Amino acid sequence: MKTFDYVRPATVAEAVAAASAPGAAYLAAGTNLLDLMKGGIASPSRLVDVSHLPGLDRIEHLPGGGVRIGALVRNADLAHDPDFARCFPAVAEALLSGASAQLRNAATVGGNLLQRTRCAYFYDVASACNKREPGAGCAARGGDTRLHAVLGWSERCIATNPSDFCVPLVALDAVVEIEGKAGRREVALESFHRLPGDAPERESVLEPGELIVAVRLPAEAAGFSAHARYLKVRERTSFAFAVVSAAAGLRIERATIVEARIALGGVALKPWRARAAEALLTGARPDRAAFRRAAEAALADAKPSGDNEFKIELARRIVTRSLALAAAGTPERMPALPASPFALAPGARIHV
């Protein structure tokens, strides 16, 4: 690991000033950044440790029903906050389906939004990667592409965003509060991450020195609490990133869908909101045929980036099933295996 200067600012303003220098990076828990530094993928010359900043570790339930989550709230604390989990159960389920208990105890909300892709070629410094080294090429193209993107990718980069947390957040219109040299600004989470295009090294809209200070969910997001699920296919039961995942939220009145929210994970370099699919469900009866139509719409623009065409049909099925699970109702207690497809779909038979 390349050595670095370590600074621990006392205020957000000091942090922003310290992190505006070239080569500086913010350190919160470090669960992703230290891993990247050990592998030589990231080599900041200055670490600005924000983990001791006061006031950023609070979950504030806002008048009117929204919530403001401080950027330093730990993933586990948010998932296990009873009021939060009751209002936003799919977010809690997504959090608990990610990483391990140890990592969730350390990893922060802000850090989760900024975690880097798990593309194996990005991680292997002997491979060409446009994200790691702009213009170097993309070794993933024509490589082992099972887990790569099927939506929004470019010739320059076919990596995916690994976050579970961001998937229900984007479905629920989360807003990111950002502090920078010019003061505070807000960005919808849907616009926060960038698709690769011809500049995959630019992963978010953050400018140098800008710091995520909070994530907000609007009051309307709690309106889906009775019918909200996250579903995540992994290559083992637990402690694995998504092959494909989906968050689904429904508002159902008199056996009719009034409003639907759908987002996908593991399919693109950003959490993927499926607005066309949502629109198809408005006014529909919550049945399998409608869910499958929505799933077809959600993947209408998908195309394989290599040997991963299977992910497109897998994603349709995961969207269909997550909607069916949401329609059946949010479970009273968090499932033993959060977001696991091993739990049976409503009305399904056991296939051995």
Place this chain on the structure above:
Amino acid sequence: MALSISLTVNGVARNVVVDDPRVTLLDLLRERLDLTGTKKGCDRGQCSACTVIVGGRRINSCLALAVSCDGAQILTIEGLAHGDALHPVQAAFIAHDGFQCGFCTPGQIMSAIGLIQEGQAGDDPERVREGMSGNLCRCGAYAGITDAVLDAQRRLAELDRKDVA
């Protein structure tokens, strides 16, 4: 760039000069404080052999910078037993054959203590397995580990009841 930090490790206050900001909490414990019970497996947050309790929470010490842990209360495997009297979780791992080679065991035990304190799993073996899924065991002692965690949790609850009575 030397940085001076204060830690409480297994109940003992320590002032440590960290001569290199790259030192992880894991390396500080093992290489500077001679607490080698905490194991370095993958060193990348994938095996959890390095699990310790920091501020009451189980974390991977390989992915925490020592300098960032300034002021923290740390509990390691060395802080569990009182002389020859094992902690109930240690005793349960022996009683249930919760290991073979033993390399992952300190991390498993610290993780189990964290899991029991978190209180989310109850007596459901599936929830225990899920809650322990960050800790890898190459010997495959998982069945014994799950039994040990459930048994230790029962024993600790009994001890709590006796304390109250």
